[in-house]
Each structure stands twice: as C-alpha cells, then as structure tokens.
Amino acid sequence: MKKLIAIALVLVLALSVLACVPAQQASESETTVPATEQAEEKKTVYITLLCMNNMPTKEGAQQVQDELNRYLAEDAGKNYQVQIRDFLDLSSHMSGIDLALASGEELGVVLTDFRTGTMAANGQLLPLDPYLDNELAGAKALVGEDWLEAGTFNGEVYGLPVYKGVVCRTYLVCRKDIVDEVGFDVSAIKTIADCEPLFTAVKAAHPEMDCIVPNDVGSLGILLTQYGQSGYRFDFLGNNTYGTDSTGALIGDSKTVVNFYGSDEFAAVCKLAYDWNQKDLMMKEASVSPDTATELFPAGTAFSTIAINATSEETVAQMFGNGAYGTSGEFVAIPLDTQMLTASTLGLQYGIASTCTCPNEAADLMNLIWTDPYVMNLIVYGVEGTDYVVDADGVADWPEGQNVDTVPYTEINLCGAIGNQFNLKLFKGNSSEADLVLMESLIEDAVASSAMGFSFDASNVNTEIAAVQTVIDQYFLPLVNGEVNPDEYLPQFVTALENAGINKIIAEKQAQLDAYWAN
Amino acid sequence: MRKKRSARRFKNKLPLLLMMIPGLAYFIINNYFPMFGTVLAFKKFNYGKGILGSEWNGLDNFKYLFQTNDAQIMLRNTILYNIAFIVLGTVLSIIVAIAMHEIGKRFIARIFQPVIVMPHLLSWVVVAYIVYAFFNARNGFVNGVLLNGANVSWYSEPKHWPYIITAVYLWKFVGFNSIIYMSSMAGINEELFEAARIDGAGKIKQIFCITLPNIRPTVVILLLMSISKIFNSDFGLFYQIPMQSGLIYSTTQTIDTYVYHALMDLGNVGMSAAASLFQSTVGFVLVIGANWLVRRIDPENTLF
Numbered sequence: 001m002k003k004l005i006a007i008a009l010v011l012v013l014a015l016s017v018l019a020c021v022p023a024q025q026a027s028e029s030e031t032t033v034p035a036t037e038q039a040e041e042k043k044t045v046y047i048t049l050l051c052m053n054n055m056p057t058k059e060g061a062q063q064v065q066d067e068l069n070r071y072l073a074e075d076a077g078k079n080y081q082v083q084i085r086d087f088l089d090l091s092s093h094m095s096g097i098d099l100a101l102a103s104g105e106e107l108g109v110v111l112t113d114f115r116t117g118t119m120a121a122n123g124q125l126l127p128l129d130p131y132l133d134n135e136l137a138g139a140k141a142l143v144g145e146d147w148l149e150a151g152t153f154n155g156e157v158y159g160l161p162v163y164k165g166v167v168c169r170t171y172l173v174c175r176k177d178i179v180d181e182v183g184f185d186v187s188a189i190k191t192i193a194d195c196e197p198l199f200t201a202v203k204a205a206h207p208e209m210d211c212i213v214p215n216d217v218g219s220l221g222i223l224l225t226q227y228g229q230s231g232y233r234f235d236f237l238g239n240n241t242y243g244t245d246s247t248g249a250l251i252g253d254s255k256t257v258v259n260f261y262g263s264d265e266f267a268a269v270c271k272l273a274y275d276w277n278q279k280d281l282m283m284k285e286a287s288v289s290p291d292t293a294t295e296l297f298p299a300g301t302a303f304s305t306i307a308i309n310a311t312s313e314e315t316v317a318q319m320f321g322n323g324a325y326g327t328s329g330e331f332v333a334i335p336l337d338t339q340m341l342t343a344s345t346l347g348l349q350y351g352i353a354s355t356c357t358c359p360n361e362a363a364d365l366m367n368l369i370w371t372d373p374y375v376m377n378l379i380v381y382g383v384e385g386t387d388y389v390v391d392a393d394g395v396a397d398w399p400e401g402q403n404v405d406t407v408p409y410t411e412i413n414l415c416g417a418i419g420n421q422f423n424l425k426l427f428k429g430n431s432s433e434a435d436l437v438l439m440e441s442l443i444e445d446a447v448a449s450s451a452m453g454f455s456f457d458a459s460n461v462n463t464e465i466a467a468v469q470t471v472i473d474q475y476f477l478p479l480v481n482g483e484v485n486p487d488e489y490l491p492q493f494v495t496a497l498e499n500a501g502i503n504k505i506i507a508e509k510q511a512q513l514d515a516y517w518a519n
Numbered sequence: 520m521r522k523k524r525s526a527r528r529f530k531n532k533l534p535l536l537l538m539m540i541p542g543l544a545y546f547i548i549n550n551y552f553p554m555f556g557t558v559l560a561f562k563k564f565n566y567g568k569g570i571l572g573s574e575w576n577g578l579d580n581f582k583y584l585f586q587t588n589d590a591q592i593m594l595r596n597t598i599l600y601n602i603a604f605i606v607l608g609t610v611l612s613i614i615v616a617i618a619m620h621e622i623g624k625r626f627i628a629r630i631f632q633p634v635i636v637m638p639h640l641l642s643w644v645v646v647a648y649i650v651y652a653f654f655n656a657r658n659g660f661v662n663g664v665l666l667n668g669a670n671v672s673w674y675s676e677p678k679h680w681p682y683i684i685t686a687v688y689l690w691k692f693v694g695f696n697s698i699i700y701m702s703s704m705a706g707i708n709e710e711l712f713e714a715a716r717i718d719g720a721g722k723i724k725q726i727f728c729i730t731l732p733n734i735r736p737t738v739v740i741l742l743l744m745s746i747s748k749i750f751n752s753d754f755g756l757f758y759q760i761p762m763q764s765g766l767i768y769s770t771t772q773t774i775d776t777y778v779y780h781a782l783m784d785l786g787n788v789g790m791s792a793a794a795s796l797f798q799s800t801v802g803f804v805l806v807i808g809a810n811w812l813v814r815r816i817d818p819e820n821t822l823f
Contacts, residue, residue: 094786102566118785122565123568218763284656284657285675287674287765288651288761288762289655289762290648463582463586464583464586466583466785466787467583467586467781469781469783470589470777470780471589474589475765477765478764483766484675496587499588500587501586
C-alpha cells in the first residue's frame with residue numbers, strides 16, 4: 001500500500017512538473033479565492049485535522065468552521081479566517097499530508113505524526129523560530145523551552161508539542177468478578193512479575209480464559225509494563241515508545257547508545273513472556289491474531305489486558321466498564337509503571353507546512369489553539385448546543401438522545417492530540433478533575449531523560465534504517481509476545497540486525513547525541 | 520493518383536484513429552507521463568526543492584534493496600512464487616476452461632460459472648480472515664477438525680506457506696483466468712470438432728489436436744504478459760494472507776512486502792521509486808527476452 005502511494009506520489013509529481021507551472025505558484029493563485037463569502041480580502045489559514053471519531057458531517061464541520069471564523073473576527077479581533085481543509089483518519093493521515101505537499105497544495109497547520117525531524121529534513125515544514133517570541137509567545141510560555149527542544153531539528157524549532165498528560169501509566173486491567181472469585185489481593189501487585197500467582201490461580205479456576213490478551217492488535221504489551229520510570233527506563237531517542245522501530249536507545253542513566261534488542265533488559269522481557277507462554281498464561285499467537293480486548297472480554301475468554309493511559313486507575317476501570325472501549329462489566333486497573341519523559345513521549349507535535357502562504361497567521365492560530373479555551377473546546381467538542389451540552393456544574397455531555405456516534409461533529413478522541421488538554425471542559429465519563437490533577441503531577445514528577453530535547457537526523461542512514469526495520473518486523477512481535485524461545489531466536493535477531501547495519505545507525509546517533517550534549 | 524489513394528485510405532481509417540484517441544490519452548497520461556518520475560530514484564528528494572531541484576545521489580536509493588540477507592530471500596520468493604503461479608495457474612485455468620467448454624450451454628454451466636469466479640470478487644482482507652479461520656492455532660478448522668486437535672502452529676512455521684499461498688492464489692484466480700481461455704475456445708469453428716468426430720477422434724484427441732493448438736496464441740500472449748510481472752507480486756496476497764507474521768517471512772516475504780516494511784516509517788519517495796524502477800526494468804528485460812525466444816520458436820505468436 002505504501003508503495004502504491006509512493007507511486008501515486010511520483011505520478012502526481014511528474015504531472016506537476018510537466019504542467020510547467022511551479023506547483024507553489026499554482027496553489028497561490030488558488031488560495032486567493034475566499035472560502036466563505038467575505039467582502040474584504042482576508043488571508044485564509046488552512047488546518048488539517050486528524051479524526052479519530054466518526055467523520056463529522058458536512059454541515060457539522062461547516063458549522064464549527066463558521067463559528068470559529070465568527071469568534072476570530074468578532075471576539076478575538078483577528079484579521080484572517082480559518083478553513084478546515086480535511087479530516088483524515090489515522091491510517092490515511094500521514095500519506096494524505098505527504099501527497100498534498102508533494103503536489104504543492106497549500107496546507108497550514110499540520111500534525112507531524114511523530115516525525116517532525118523527518119519532515120523537516122524533507123523540506124515539508126517551515127521553522128517556527130521567527131514566531132516563537134511573537135505570535136507563538138503564549139504557546140511557548142505554556143509548553144516551556146524544554147519541551148520545544150523535542151521539536152527542534154538542526155537548531156531550529158519545527159514542531160510545537162501538544163500540551164497534555166504526556167506522561168502515561170501502564171495499567172493491568174482485569175475483570176473484577178474473576179479477581180473476587182479467586183480471592184486475590186491485587187493491592188500487593190506492584191510489578192508485572194507479581195502477577196504470576198494471580199494468573200496461575202485464574203488459569204486453574206478458568207482454563208478457558210487467557211490471562212493476558214492484546215489491547216492493541218498484535219501486541220500483548222508485556223514490554224510496556226517494564227520500560228518506564230520504575231522499570232528499565234528506556235529512552236527510545238525519538239523512536240516510538242512501543243519499541244517497534246528502535247534504532248538505538250539509552251537504558252537507565254547510561255550515556256551510551258545501545259542496540260535495544262541486544263540488551264539484557266530486552267532479553268529479560270522476552271524470557272518472562274516466553275516463560276508465561278509456556279505456562280499457558282497468555283494468549284497464544286497474539287502476533288497474528290486480529291482479536292483484541294474489545295472482542296475477547298465480551299466473549300468471556302479474557303481475564304486481563306495491558307493498557308496505557310494518562311488518567312487515574314479509577315477512570316481507566318470506568319472507561320473499560322462504560323463501553324468506551326467496547327467492553328462492559330466491572331474492572332480493576334492496577335498501575336504497573338509510569339513512562340519516562342523523553343523526546344518520544346513528546347512526539348505528538350504540530351507544525352506549519354512548507355506550502356503555507358501565511359505562516360504568521362498560521363502561527364497565530366496555533367497559539368490560539370494552545371492558549372484559548374474557547375477555540376480548543378470548539379475544535380474538540382464542536383458547537384455547544386448542537387454537538388454537546390453543558391450542565392450546571394460546567395461538565396459537558398452529549399445532547400439529549402445523542403451519543404458519540406450520532407452528533408454532527410465531535411473530535412473527542414482528539415482531546416489529547418491537539419492544543420492544550422487542560423483547557424478542555426470536563427466531559428462526563430471521559431475526564432474528571434482528579435485526572436487533570438494526576439496528569440499535571442505526573443508531568444511534574446516525571447523522570448526526564450538526559451536526551452529529552454534530542455532529535456535524530458536520519459538522512460545519512462536511511463538505507464540502514466529501511467533494512468533494519470524489516471528485520472525488526474520479522475522478529476520483534478514473536479519474541480516480545482513470548483511465542484518463540486529467546487535463547488534460540490534472540491541471537492539470530494541481533495545478528496540479522498547487525499548484518500542490516502544497525503551499528504552504523506547507533507554510531508551516527510551517538511555522534512549526534514554527543515554533539516547535542518556538548519552544546 | 521497515389522496521393523489521392525493515400526488520402527482516401529486515411530479518410531477510411533479516420534474513425535478508427537479517432538476511436539484510438541481516448542485510449543492513447545489514457546496511456547500517455549497514466550503510463551508515460553509518470554515515467555519522468557523515475558528520475559526520483561536517483562535523487563535525494565526534498566519537498567521544498569521539488570523534483571528537479573533535489574540533489575542527485577547516484578544509486579544510494581537502491582542500496583537498501585540489497586542490504587540484508589533478506590534480499591536474496593525476497594528475490595527468490597518473488598521469482599519462485601511467480602513461476603509456480605504461471606505454470607500451475609495456466610495449466611489449471613486451461614483445464615477448467617476445457618471442462619467448462621465441454622459442458623457447453625447446459626443449465627448447470629450457469630451455476631458453475633459464477634461459483635468459480637466468485638473467489639476473484641473477494642478482497643484479500645476477507646480471504647485472509649477465511650484462511651485465518653482455517654489455520655489459527657486457537658480454534659482453527661484445520662487443527663481442530665481435520666487434524667483432530669493437533670497443535671500445529673501454522674503461522675510460525677515457514678515450511679507450510681509455499682503450499683498455502685499457492686493454493687490460495689489458485690483458488691482465487693483460476694476461475695477468473697479460465698474465462699479468457701473459454702472465450703478464446705468459443706471462437707473455434709465447431710465444424711472442426713464435427714469433422715474430427717466423424718473421423719473417429721475421441722475427446723482427448725480433440726482437445727490435443729484442435730482446442731489446444733487453437734488457443735495457443737492466447738496462451739502465449741498471457742504468458743508473456745505474466746513474465747513481464749515476474750518481479751512484482753500481489754501485495755494483498757503476500758501481506759494479508761500470512762497475517763504479517765514475522766516468523767514466516769523466509770517463505771512469504773516478496774519485494775513488495777519488503778519495500779512496504781522498509782519504508783512504512785521513512786516515507787522516502789526516492790527509495791520507493793527505486794524499488795519500482797528496479798522491478799519494471801527487470802520485467803522489461805525479461806519480456807523482451809521471452810518475446811525473442813518465442814520469435815525464435817514460433818514467429819507467428821510473438822507479442823511484438
């Protein structure tokens with residue numbers, strides 16, 4: 001699929017070359033057409049939104065955009081208007097932005113999809129530095145210099161991190177009725193290893209049940225229970241926090257970049273998983289199974305799953321009970337670990353696309369989303385009255401007779417993926433005052449990695465990264481899900497990685513990191 | 520005089536030429552324009568600088584295709600699977616086509632035809648789940664019923680997959696491909712069969728002496744076309760059917776799935792252009808070669 005898209009890219013690019021008009025100019029002339037009928041010429045800032053709920057209806061989206069423009073003109077006194085260019089779902093978001101940029105279409109504010117560095121190196125983003133002390137001053141003060149470093153690439157800031165409960169906890173979420181049945185005191189459980197007696201008891205009482213099932217397709221999540229502050233303290237140095245694309249990581253307080261998959265810590269995770277697989281405590285063939293907790297809890301074949309969330313154990317248990325994850329019943333959530341504050345945890349960033357013709361206004365819009373509660377609530381919850389209602393205590397809820405799937409516009413699942421999560425109204429069954437306090441304290445108390453502001457420029461080692469990624473895809477899941485014996489497969493994995501050139505990437509990373517620390 | 524005749528000839532062919540325009544436009548826009556994009560395979564593409572402005576980087580974009588030991592494996596898989604598909608697919612399609620042709624216009628043919636074409640209409644994702652229902656270790660049909668509760672872990676043992684993938688491919692495509700052969704058989708003059716029957720030729724003799732020689736041009740053309748794609752693989756088949764299980768890559772990884780895995784995160788336009796260019800160049804060389812071979816043996820049936 002990716003290749004098809006790439007081929008399509010080539011096609012589009014070729015066409016734009018043949019048209020003999022520089023794509024940039026072509027799109028400039030288009031943008032002078034105003035989005036809504038306005039007497040005066042106003043600049044239009046485009047924004048592309050990720051959509052993790054149902055796609056908003058056309059009318060719903062139009063209403064939100066109109067209200068946003070009314071607010072900008074009448075209340076905020078801004079001399080530009082906003083057009084929501086696109087709602088893209090998770091699977092097409094990255095390629096949608098790449099395609100639009102490759103064909104020279106004008107974009108404005110875009111989510112960088114955890115790849116600010118790559119996009120900056122590809123020339124897809126504009127540096128934010130000129131606006132940081134002007135239009136973006138409010139947002140800069142909010143997230144702070146330290147966080148901005150995570151969006152810095154070659155000395156220039158390209159990405160503004162989303163201000164939210166970035167530091168998540170890992171929970172073991174299990175069925176309360178079964179816990180009560182086997183009569184186990186879960187408060188004694190502090191780490192994943194403590195769970196074994198519980199799992200053994202559950203398996204004895206319910207042989208038909210798998211003690212751990214995947215919460216995300218393909219991964220049981222054993223690694224996620226041991227990688228944070230109270231575990232091995234991995235810093236994936238900008239790679240994702242699931243460990244599925246690590247090309248060199250820091251472990252503990254060490255300053256040496258190492259091959260994560262070759263570390264004793266990773267081996268220990270695999271050994272525990274393999275041991276439990278052999279004892280039949282975990283779901284078999286989880287790597288290939290399309291089933292997740294959402295299907296397996298209702299089917300009665302699951303006892304627990306591992307979930308990552310920034311909210312408290314009560315809220316997580318509630319979310320599993322109230323249908324937010326497609327499951328119901330009573331659950332207990334046991335916190336097992338807390339994430340480190342690393343460049344990877346701050347990877348959710350927004351930037352300004354290189355085809356933007358009014359970067360000042362785009363920066364100003366970003367600043368509003370990060371600092372103005374009205375704009376933030378409007379984008380995430382929609383228009384009050386139509387898309388949500390607020391009760392006497394100021395808590396938001398769905399309008400009478402409506403729900404998340406039926407309102408014309410809601411981006412409620414985007415609550416932690418844009419702007420400032422702390423500016424959002426509380427939403428019934430989704431967030432509580434206590435959660436916000438917890439999130440803030442998690443950020444405050446977080447163990448920050450010494451390389452938090454480091455971002456890796458991979459352009460010299462693209463060949464090796466491509467080759468290494470195929471090796472990781474081959475071995476990672478079966479090992480981390482305990483389906484194969486680590487004594488046999490782990491050495492094979494490491495050898496294959498070395499043949500693919502991982503050591504070259506690590507050396508490059510180390511050199512860049514040393515240079516980063518030296519500054 | 521001569522000028523007049525050629526003018527008339529042109530006039531006669533004018534409608535045909537006009538009819539060609541849409542098709543030609545399609546090919547120029549969709550198949551020839553994009554060829555300029557192949558220049559990307561040799562460039563370090565920068566969105567800001569555009570295609571022509573980006574820097575050249577020689578053959579760097581091709582390196583990752585040959586970087587690992589996997590390279591030989593995926594090349595081997597791609598070619599061997601395609602050879603198996605071409606040989607088995609062609610033979611089985613022809614057998615099915617002959618059988619369907621023999622049934623003729625009987626009522627039952629109207630049931631068979633949709634049934635054998637049906638698999639072709641299913642998307643790979645659906646097929647992948649059907650295969651998963653057969654082979655998964657927890658409650659799969661094969662382990663549970665056919666093997667009476669055996670504990671074979673199909674999705675982690677590479678040795679089974681050449682058979683499974685080939686079987687799935689044939690199940691999906693044989694019926695559809697046989698239609699082309701059937702239509703070619705429909706064009707055979709019935710009198711030939713009648714004469715053969717009068718001369719006492721049996722069914723087998725008729726098939727070998729009349730049916731097969733008559734559909735030979737179709738077979739050769741289809742063969743040549745599939746040879747040109749021998750370095751390409753059906754992405755859905757190799758990506759969806761094995762459920763992306765890493766342990767069986769040694770028998771399921773092909774060039775297309777390798778490129779997908781390699782570039783999923785990087786989104787590198789130059790490197791994916793390089794992979795496509797490589798596939799098409801080899802395909803081009805092979806089809807020219809195969810055509811040359813056909814011309815040596817049987818000049819009437821060459822593609823060009």
